[in-house]
Amino acid sequence: xxxxxxxxxxxxPFVLSPAGLRRIILGATGGFxxxxxxxxxxxxxxxxxxxxxxxxxxxxxxxxxxxGMLDAHxxxxxxxxxxxxxxxxxxxxxxxxxxxxxLRAYGADLVAVLPGADEQGFAxxxxxxxxxxxxxxxxxxxxxxxxxxxxxxxxxxxxxxHLEAExxxxxxxxxxxxxxxxxxxxxxxxxxxxxxVVLIAPDVVETGLPxxxxxxxxxxxxxxxxxxxxxxxxxREIAASALALEEADFIVxxxxxxxxxxxxxxxxxxxxAAVGASRVAVDEGKFTRDKQIGxxxxxxxxxxxxxxxxxxxxxxLQGIKACRHVIAINSDASAPITKRADxxxxxxxxxxxxxxxxxxxxxxxxDTARESV
Amino acid sequence: MxxxxxxxxxxxxxxxxxxxxxxxxxxxxVLALDAALALAPEVSVLHAGDAAPALYDYLxxxxxxxxxxxxxxxxxxxxxxxxxxxxxxxxxxxxxxxxGQGSGTLPYRLAKALNMxxxxxxxxxxxxxxxxxxxxxxxxxxxxVVRVSLPAVIALHPLAxxxxxxVYASLRAGRLLSAPALVAAPLPASPWQSEPAVKKPxxxxxxxxxxxxxxxxxxxxxxxxxxxxxxxxSAAEKARAILDYLRTNRLIEF
Numbered sequence: 001x002x003x004x005x006x007x008x009x010x011x012x013p014f015v016l017s018p019a020g021l022r023r024i025i026l027g028a029t030g031g032f033x034x035x036x037x038x039x040x041x042x043x044x045x046x047x048x049x050x051x052x053x054x055x056x057x058x059x060x061x062x063x064x065x066x067x068g069m070l071d072a073h074x075x076x077x078x079x080x081x082x083x084x085x086x087x088x089x090x091x092x093x094x095x096x097x098x099x100x101x102x103l104r105a106y107g108a109d110l111v112a113v114l115p116g117a118d119e120q121g122f123a124x125x126x127x128x129x130x131x132x133x134x135x136x137x138x139x140x141x142x143x144x145x146x147x148x149x150x151x152x153x154x155x156x157x158x159x160x161x162h163l164e165a166e167x168x169x170x171x172x173x174x175x176x177x178x179x180x181x182x183x184x185x186x187x188x189x190x191x192x193x194x195x196x197v198v199l200i201a202p203d204v205v206e207t208g209l210p211x212x213x214x215x216x217x218x219x220x221x222x223x224x225x226x227x228x229x230x231x232x233x234x235x236r237e238i239a240a241s242a243l244a245l246e247e248a249d250f251i252v253x254x255x256x257x258x259x260x261x262x263x264x265x266x267x268x269x270x271x272x273a274a275v276g277a278s279r280v281a282v283d284e285g286k287f288t289r290d291k292q293i294g295x296x297x298x299x300x301x302x303x304x305x306x307x308x309x310x311x312x313x314x315x316x317l318q319g320i321k322a323c324r325h326v327i328a329i330n331s332d333a334s335a336p337i338t339k340r341a342d343x344x345x346x347x348x349x350x351x352x353x354x355x356x357x358x359x360x361x362x363x364x365x366x367d368t369a370r371e372s373v
Numbered sequence: 374m375x376x377x378x379x380x381x382x383x384x385x386x387x388x389x390x391x392x393x394x395x396x397x398x399x400x401x402x403v404l405a406l407d408a409a410l411a412l413a414p415e416v417s418v419l420h421a422g423d424a425a426p427a428l429y430d431y432l433x434x435x436x437x438x439x440x441x442x443x444x445x446x447x448x449x450x451x452x453x454x455x456x457x458x459x460x461x462x463x464x465x466x467x468x469x470x471x472x473g474q475g476s477g478t479l480p481y482r483l484a485k486a487l488n489m490x491x492x493x494x495x496x497x498x499x500x501x502x503x504x505x506x507x508x509x510x511x512x513x514x515x516x517x518v519v520r521v522s523l524p525a526v527i528a529l530h531p532l533a534x535x536x537x538x539x540v541y542a543s544l545r546a547g548r549l550l551s552a553p554a555l556v557a558a559p560l561p562a563s564p565w566q567s568e569p570a571v572k573k574p575x576x577x578x579x580x581x582x583x584x585x586x587x588x589x590x591x592x593x594x595x596x597x598x599x600x601x602x603x604x605x606x607s608a609a610e611k612a613r614a615i616l617d618y619l620r621t622n623r624l625i626e627f
Contacts, residue, residue: 173574233518356610
């Protein structure tokens with residue numbers, strides 16, 4: 001009676017994955033599966049190309065770069081074009097300013113870079129001439145631009161008015177062939193067909209795409225506008241200490257691991273950075289409440305965030321979500337901030353800060369050089 | 374010899390209180406009016422549309438009178454405004470209207486119609502002979518100084534550092550003037566359908582096409598950036614690693 005009862009064989013055939021795990025696959029005869037070795041476990045495979053064959057049409061994206069990189073808002077504009085393009089439509093990107101990053105992950109198929117025309121410059125007539133040449137070259141169905149304050153919102157409106165084309169600004173919803181935007185100061189939502197020029201509001205597109213763009217580099221437009229009615233007289237920078245933390249571009253922040261506040265402030269002054277702090281440092285009375293960064297403090301969007309002695313609690317990481325480059329100095333290599341940071345230095349905060357000050361003091365030119373740049 | 378007086382116009386619109394929806398003077402246009410009054414004692418304050426009670430607020434903010442250019446319903450405000458401000462040296466307005474479409478394109482269209490340069494996001498304006506020097510807003514604490522030849526259209530940024538004062542006596546003293554009706558081009562039939570904004574707009578995201586095993590693998594695979602970790606070396610070497618990172622990414626200029 002007992003012998004007739006069906007039992008699972010605990011030693012039935014299995015395959016061994018590269019991670020050393022037994023995997024029981026129905027129908028398999030057992031042994032070592034070579035295909036599992038070829039693809040290491042939990043590593044995303046290279047994404048497939050979105051564009052199939054030669055492009056039959058184009059969608060255009062134009063954006064200004066900052067310090068050689070596009071910001072998240074510009075990435076969203078590229079991703080929007082890639083998501084809305086048909087399989088035969090290529091996404092052509094024109095970047096004003098230098099570019100040191102790969103735009104394939106955001107779906108860019110053709111990339112043209114106009115170095116020396118970044119957000120610091122102001123030459124609307126020249127930029128409009130370049131953009132118009134690009135539009136003539138590709139005859140795009142739509143031109144997508146981020147509606148921001150660093151020049152893209154301005155240039156997009158100039159383009160629409162110059163081409164006497166329809167334009168949708170502050171677009172909050174994109175669908176194939178249709179857009180929506182707020183009217184009446186946010187009380188009404190207006191829907192309509194997608195016009196030629198689409199200026200996209202921030203955070204309305206997801207940039208995690210299941211495909212990749214071809215990322216081919218093409219020649220930038222060579223159009224030259226005659227000297228115009230605008231003169232750029234340069235940038236005027238406000239001292240970081242006089243600036244609200246939310247607006248600062250470089251922040252040196254202190255956490256529980258910092259005992260010597262004057263050294264930290266000296267490091268911040270050497271970089272021309274604003275000083276921030278984590279909740280622990282503020283609670284201890286080392287900093288005023290307005291310096292606190294995180295869920296209960298301020299949300300910052302600096303390009304560079306130097307976290308000194310900050311372990312990186314979730315609430316703190318929430319506040320630095322928008323920071324582009326995070327550098328951590330921490331004595332604990334397994335602190336959560338190391339997962340967020342682009343560069344983590346494991347060591348005593350005080351020693352590294354002193355060494356940083358010594359390195360900065362060895363510069364060949366005086367501190368005033370930064371102001372004159 | 375006194376320089377010839379510049380003709381300055383400020384374009385104002387009827388705003389909308391974001392909480393109650395009540396009509397009011399548009400905050401951004403009040404800044405434009407205040408900036409205009411700081412540049413010249415006499416400013417033509419123009420409004421295209423109906424003589425709404427909210428326009429009296431502009432009188433309180435310093436306008437001697439507000440000239441109302443009548444506009445039939447559904448007509449484009451560009452043509453009457455362009456006809457009225459032709460010949461002016463400086464035209465100031467807010468960057469974006471609080472009511473209506475608020476697309477922020479009117480300054481650009483007006484500049485094209487009048488063949489003038491246009492500068493937006495202006496914080497401060499200084500007149501230098503036949504040029505205007507403008508401090509422009511840029512994010513992250515940066516300001517850009519731009520010079521533009523007059524005549525020009527300048528759109529004020531909402532953060533322009535001005536403190537307009539509301540004076541009831543000047544509201545009583547000022548008047549709304551009605552200009553003769555001009556021929557306004559009717560707008561083409563609008564393809565836009567407006568509805569009350571109750572639902573949150575949907576984000577654009579890729580369609581999920583993976584199935585089964587691939588989808589579950591995608592759920593556990595995290596696209597971590599995997600930042601560099603500097604563990605070894607002296608404090609000086611670690612400091613140099615930080616400076617190298619800042620230099621390679623052009624985050625510092627030394």
